[in-house]
Amino acid sequence: MGRYRNPVLPGCHPDPSICRVGDDFYLVTSSFEYLPGLPLHTSTNLVDWSPLGHALHRPGQLDLGGLASSRGLYAPTIRHHDDTFFVVCTVVGPDDGGWAGRTGHFVVTARDAAGPWSDPVWIDGVGGFDPSLTFDGDRVWLVGTEPMAEPRWRGHTGVWLVELDPGSLQPLGAPAVIWEGAMLGAVWAEGPHVLPRPGGGWMLVAAEGGTARDHAVCVAYADSITGPYEGDPGNPRLSHRDLGGTAAIASVGHADLVDDGAGRTWATVLATRLTEGADGLLGRQTHLVPVGWEERRPVFAPGIGRVGEVVEAEGVPDQLPPAEEFGDGFASGRFDAAWNGVGRHPEEFASFLDLGAEGWAVSLDGGAEPSSLAPQSFLGRRLPAADADVTLTLELPGPHMRAGLLLRTSELAHLELGLNGAGRVSCVLTDDGVPTTLGDGQLNGLSRGEAVELTVEIRGLGLRAFVDGTFVVEADTSPLVPNPASGFVGVWVGPVAVGAPEDRVRVREVVITPR
Known part of the structure; x- marks a missing residue:
């Protein structure tokens, strides 16, 4: 068992x-x-x-x-x-x-x-x-x-x-x-x-x-x-x-079945996770359900009839504990399988830089605004947990650029903790295509190429934003929750660069820590 x-x-x-x-x-x-x-x-x-x-x-x-x-x-x-x-x-x-x-x-x-x-x-x-x-x-x-x-x-x-x-x-x-x-x-x-x-x-x-x-x-x-x-x-x-x-657990459906070669049947289904009765940021996730047979009819989750959060079943081992943290300092010189771009591959707008003793970085070309359908420079990956800390270390961008950390549900719904070339920090929430500045500030004394650390602490639908450890703003991320009326896709998170394609910004590291 x-x-x-x-x-x-x-x-x-x-x-x-x-x-x-x-x-x-x-x-x-x-x-x-x-x-x-x-x-x-x-x-x-x-x-x-x-x-x-x-x-x-x-x-x-x-x-x-x-x-x-x-x-x-x-x-x-x-x-x-x-x-x-x-x-x-x-x-x-x-x-x-x-x-x-x-x-x-x-x-x-x-x-x-x-x-x-x-x-x-x-x-x-x-x-x-x-x-x-x-x-x-x-x-x-x-x-x-x-x-x-x-x-x-x-x-x-x-x-x-x-x-x-x-x-x-x-x-x-x-x-x-x-x-x-x-x-x-x-x-x-x-x-x-x-x-x-x-x-x-x-x-x-x-x-x-x-x-x-x-x-x-x-x-x-x-x-x-x-x-x-x-x-x-x-x-x-x-x-x-x-x-x-x-x-x-809600919204259970879209099943596919497989036999495990040892006489047992399993189903994969999609489902969402609710927090205090509300859908969260992650969207629809893959769940596993044991399947029995009675009179040649499938019985999903025998004896329970529901998709469980924790499931005891024959035919599977005790699951390994999830990774405590993901960190990418880009030293491998390649994008792992979880990194994505919007409508284009990461290799089409991002490249690797060997900085010698300073390690590695990814150089992002400038791209369109996150609200645009034009080519964007967003290097994103799925938000893995309802409670997570995400930290992005990047260098101060050039004078005609903006770069930062983006939580993206769609071009109509996203939150950006951004930094421009003048050291101006802003946290902007876009809801149904309408941007609202939640908080901003000025970083003084920075020079081009100096590293800045942007962090968001996500707890359910609440978020706290920090720059170099200094609190910036608290936000309600409810507008980012996916739903069939506004979109099917959960939140992706990662660095974004806005500017002309010839402008570039260096991203040193991304760390995602489920809590």
Whole structure:
């Protein structure tokens, strides 16, 4: 009997999909507008996960430049077939279509999940989002979600299925709707996976209720992969929708299942964590749930029926304790797998500097304002804990630049503790696109290249900002909380540089300490 703590992937890791190859498990999650995209993790025991890289890991592989937050890379699925890994995903653009990049479903492949991954193979003639692949012998099927052409209620979607040519991965016909939700009037039947059912036949696992408090996991069964599918009479099979605002875990849904090779089944699901009844800054995270079987029907978290914060289960070891601190002084000369840029790769705006006896630094080119859709110079990573201290050490920027520490939910919602070339410090909260200066001050006697330490102490939705250990301001970060109305993406944190591309600022170190 082992004991582990959820989430098994902390920080904004929504829409998890999982597969097993031999003794190793592989997991992919959504990444929206961030690049490199589609982060991959690997594990040998399901509870301790290590970053492996990204399915979209190099410039030129796929363009996301100019996309607004909460668009981009939606709900990938990872599968392994014929000695090859497949990741299928959707690029979702703006509702008005006003974006020059390519949208739709694509597949990337690799022999080794660590890469390199192929360029995208685009799947023509199929709309919607949340795609998943099913391999049945030498046949390949694509399942996904799309709003119904003639909706009978708000949020009425259909789960469709289409066979693909196994060589070209192009549709062999028109998609056919196989599911419209377990409940009459159910909103957003989505996130589907078609999986073999124990004992024969097929099982459709899908989310519904929308990816917020009413989220749920529902199941349906069919003898043929093309249907008809009959809903489980106990639907939803897993949900926290009835627990109210006092629950610690909410918005449970978007399940994928995997067998562990030893006769046990597990599900990965997304869920949010509540603090005093309110959603926090981290967004949707990856949680692990044991699954039993009764009469060929899945039972999620047997005997409990909920996603636990601490779970005791057979088949997993005691989980290793989380790292107490992350620190990057950039001495490796490369960006680790957790660093991202908005719509472009870090290598496109940041470079490494060997400062000799002074160590290493990253040089950030000047970029657009954090509220802009133009190319930004934000080197961010997922905020890993609801309570955390983040310290950035950077040099005083040039006279025409501003640089600092950014907490980013989107271009419309972010908080910046910034420093300009004249030594002026300001803490600015942007809420729904409107900036408000919460506090400012002047650092005197600094010279170009002198190091300054910027720190934010995050405690739930409260924040305290410091410069070189001196308190600057206290802030309420509620405007940064992600929600379906304003955006799906949790908070990323890291250094930002604003100015002309030829202007540069040196970042010495980033330290993130969960509390």
